[in-house]
Amino acid sequence: xxxxxxxxxxxxxxxxxxxxxxxxxxxxxxxxxxxxxxxxxxxxxxxxxxxxxxxxxxxxxxxxxxxxxxxxxxxxxxxxxxxxxxxxxxxxxxxxxxxxxxxxxxxxxxxxxxxxxxxxxxxxxxxxxxxxxxxxxxxxxxxxxxxxxxxxxxxxxxxxxxxxxxxxxxxxxxxxxxxxxxxxxxxxxxxxxxxxxxxxxxxxxxxxxxxxxxxxxxxxxxxxxxxxxxxxxxxxxxxxxxxxxxxxxxxxxxxxxxxxxxxxxxxxxxxxxxxxxxxxxxxxxxxxxxxxxxxxxxxxxxxxxxxxxxxxxxxxxxxxxxxxxxxxxxxxxxxxxxxxxxxxxxxxxxxxxxxxxxxxxxxxxxxxxxxxxxxxxxxxxxxxxxxxxxxxxxxxxxxxxxxxxxxxxxxxxxxxxxxxxxxxxxxxxxxxxxxxxxxxxxxxxxx
Numbered sequence: 001x002x003x004x005x006x007x008x009x010x011x012x013x014x015x016x017x018x019x020x021x022x023x024x025x026x027x028x029x030x031x032x033x034x035x036x037x038x039x040x041x042x043x044x045x046x047x048x049x050x051x052x053x054x055x056x057x058x059x060x061x062x063x064x065x066x067x068x069x070x071x072x073x074x075x076x077x078x079x080x081x082x083x084x085x086x087x088x089x090x091x092x093x094x095x096x097x098x099x100x101x102x103x104x105x106x107x108x109x110x111x112x113x114x115x116x117x118x119x120x121x122x123x124x125x126x127x128x129x130x131x132x133x134x135x136x137x138x139x140x141x142x143x144x145x146x147x148x149x150x151x152x153x154x155x156x157x158x159x160x161x162x163x164x165x166x167x168x169x170x171x172x173x174x175x176x177x178x179x180x181x182x183x184x185x186x187x188x189x190x191x192x193x194x195x196x197x198x199x200x201x202x203x204x205x206x207x208x209x210x211x212x213x214x215x216x217x218x219x220x221x222x223x224x225x226x227x228x229x230x231x232x233x234x235x236x237x238x239x240x241x242x243x244x245x246x247x248x249x250x251x252x253x254x255x256x257x258x259x260x261x262x263x264x265x266x267x268x269x270x271x272x273x274x275x276x277x278x279x280x281x282x283x284x285x286x287x288x289x290x291x292x293x294x295x296x297x298x299x300x301x302x303x304x305x306x307x308x309x310x311x312x313x314x315x316x317x318x319x320x321x322x323x324x325x326x327x328x329x330x331x332x333x334x335x336x337x338x339x340x341x342x343x344x345x346x347x348x349x350x351x352x353x354x355x356x357x358x359x360x361x362x363x364x365x366x367x368x369x370x371x372x373x374x375x376x377x378x379x380x381x382x383x384x385x386x387x388x389x390x391x392x393x394x395x396x397x398x399x400x401x402x403x404x405x406x407x408x409x410x411x412x413x414x415x416x417x418x419x420x421x422x423x424x425x426x427x428x429x430x431x432x433x434x435x436x437x438x439x440x441x442x443x444x445x446x447x
Contacts, residue, residue, distance in 0.1 A: 007075075008033075008170075012162040015059055015080055020164055023088050024061040026102050027164045030297070030338040031075070032056045034157030037125060041132045041150045044140065049125060056338035061087045065096040071339035099321045103330075106167040107301050111285050115292045117173035118156075119201040128152040131208045135180040138212030144223070145216050146190070147183035152176075152208075159338070167299035174200055175290070178208050180215040185223055191403075193219035198429065200288045218372075221393075225405035228394060228446040234368040235409060235442040236361065236395070239425065241374050242434040244388075246280065246351055248413055250432070252381045253307060253315075255322025255333075255344045263381045264414065265313065273313045274417045277354070280308040282317070284332065284347035291348045291431035295332070298342050302332025307349075317344040350433040353426035358436045361423050368395035369444050371409065384413040408445040415441065 012029045019027035033055050040047045057080065060069040068090035070083040123131075129152070136150030158172035177198035184191050195215035197206035237245060257263040265273060274280075284302040286292050295301055298320050307315050318326070319334030319342045334342035362370070375389035391405040416439050423436035 008160045009162075009168070011057075011075055011077075011080070012160060012168065014077065015084055016162060016164045018081055019059070019061050019084050019088065022085065024063060024091070024164070026062040027084075028060050028102060028162065028299075030056075030058045030159060030161045030336070032157060032159040032338045034155060036153065036155035037128060038151065038153040039125065039128045039132050041129070041136045043148065044136070046129060046133075047149075049129070051125075058336075058338035058340070059084055059087055060341075061091050062101055063088070063091040065098050065100060066091045066094050067097060067100045068094055069341060097321075099324045101320070102163050102165050103167070103299065103320065104165050106163075106165070106299055109169065109294050110301050110303075111294055113285070115285060115294070116288050117171070117200055117292060119174045119176075121202050122156070123154050123176065123202070128154060131178050134208035135178050135212035135215075138209035139180045139182050139216040140212075142182075142213060142216035142220060144184040144220055145182055146186055148212075148216070149181045150208075150212060151179045151181075161295070161297065161299060163299055167295075169295045169299060171294060176202060176205065178205060178211050180212040182212075182215045182219040184216070184219045189223065191219050191222040191225075193222060198290065200290065204288065222391070222403045222405070225391070225403040226394070228369075228404055228407065228444065230443070230445050230447070231367070232441060232443050234365050234395075234438060234440045235444070236358075236365075236368065236370045237434075237437040237439070238370065238372045238392070239427070239434070239436050241371055242437040243430065243432045244374055245416065245420070245437060245439075246349065246432055246434045248379055248381065248386075249274075249280070249308075249417060250317070250346050250349060252413075253313075253317055255316045255318040255326060257381065258316055259322050259325035264384055268313050270312055270314070272311045273414075274308050274311040275420050276311040278308055278311050278417075278420055278422070279306055279352040280349065281305070281352065282307050282315075282333075282346050282349050286348040286428065289348040289428065289431070291346070293347065296334045296342075297336035298330070298334040300330045300332040300334060302347060305331075317346055319344045346432070348428070348431055348433075350426065350428070351422055351435065353424045353435050354422040356421070356423055358423045358425055361421065361436065361438050362395055362400065363398040365395045365398055369393075369404065369407075369409070369442075370395055370400055374409075379413070381413075384415075386411050386413050386416065406446075410443040410445060411439075411441070
């Protein structure tokens with residue numbers, strides 16, 4: 001990917017100066033450039049090769065307590081000046097927002113190490129096609145597979161963020177992945193499943209044939225599901241779906257939700273909100289992390305911190321606006337793309353592992369449910385009411401037995417968080433990670 005850093009610095013400096021000289025009190029610019037290639041193979045034949053190169057430029061201006069934003073996919077100087085004029089005109093007439101604005105003083109970037117987010121190894125299209133083929137061929141080699149697709153992708157991107165108040169930062173990263181989607185059986189006996197691997201560096205990917213074979217084996221294991229009766233049992237959330245429980249918790253810790261009073265956690269700072277053995281960390285500096293970064297979308301330097309510590313709530317996710325509304329310092333969690341406004345979000349968010357293995361966690365369950373897929377989302381962060389469609393496997397006498405489908409898991413998030421038991425199988429493969437998770441006392445609604 002061509003190095004655009006010098007020209008992007010020049011573009012940013014010019015637009016910031018232009019905005020200030022034409023009536024803006026403050027301004028910021030985000031410039032993102034990226035390229036990606038994605039290939040697919042279906043039923044043994046190459047199906048698609050998609051290639052894209054993109055540039056996104058976001059310009060935001062402030063006049064008093066008013067702000068406006070424009071975006072462009074064109075880095076032509078005159079085009080950007082005209083868009084800046086439009087943004088200034090818009091900012092003169094939009095309603096005031098007493099909480100908007102940039103920081104006047106910026107801390108230097110504190111983390112001096114290398115997060116290792118860039119891999120110089122750029123796969124060719126043929127190499128990507130070979131990965132997709134290996135994944136799909138491995139899936140098709142499993143008995144009962146009737147439809148399958150293999151996919152491989154590579155992307156590389158870099159961005160620059162600059163403000164009229166003195167911040168300028170650059171970052172770049174690569175991402176690549178392999179996936180397989182599989183259908184087994186015919187007619188009304190069809191089942192489906194998938195597997196994927198994604199990483200910053202090629203060497204961190206799972207083998208393509210493992211991805212395909214595992215997807216097919218997962219789908220095959222779901223054949224001939226049975227029904228179960230409505231009952232209250234322990235539920236084991238597989239690692240593929242346990243992240244959803246942390247996702248609900250993270251949503252309740254958004255500074256925007258706290259400021260609006262739309263989360264049941266708004267008055268719970270320093271109180272016990274999870275089981276006492278639960279610790280949850282937000283880490284922007286995880287080496288090769290998919291959500292790692294040196295600064296956030298507003299130029300604020302983040303820090304690694306425990307959001308939940310020994311079950312107690314210790315922090316919110318705050319962008320500048322939410323921080324001002326709550327009278328707190330920002331936490332460096334303001335996330336945005338070039339074409340959007342900031343909003344609070346986590347970095348690499350993970351729950352610390354427990355001591356039990358997944359097998360030991362299951363061993364003492366007489367009757368229970370091992371969930372591998374969740375559907376729908378009837379969850380209230382204000383009341384905690386939780387209800388989701390699910391599929392997975394029944395547990396009898398400490399053993400995973402037959403597949404189960406078309407059921408609903410119900411409970412209340414407040415109770416669920418207080419009864420979470422993480423296994424010892426924490427692995428960093430995504431931006432949000434949770435080990436296999438056990439929650440007792442859930443209601444399974446079946447026949």
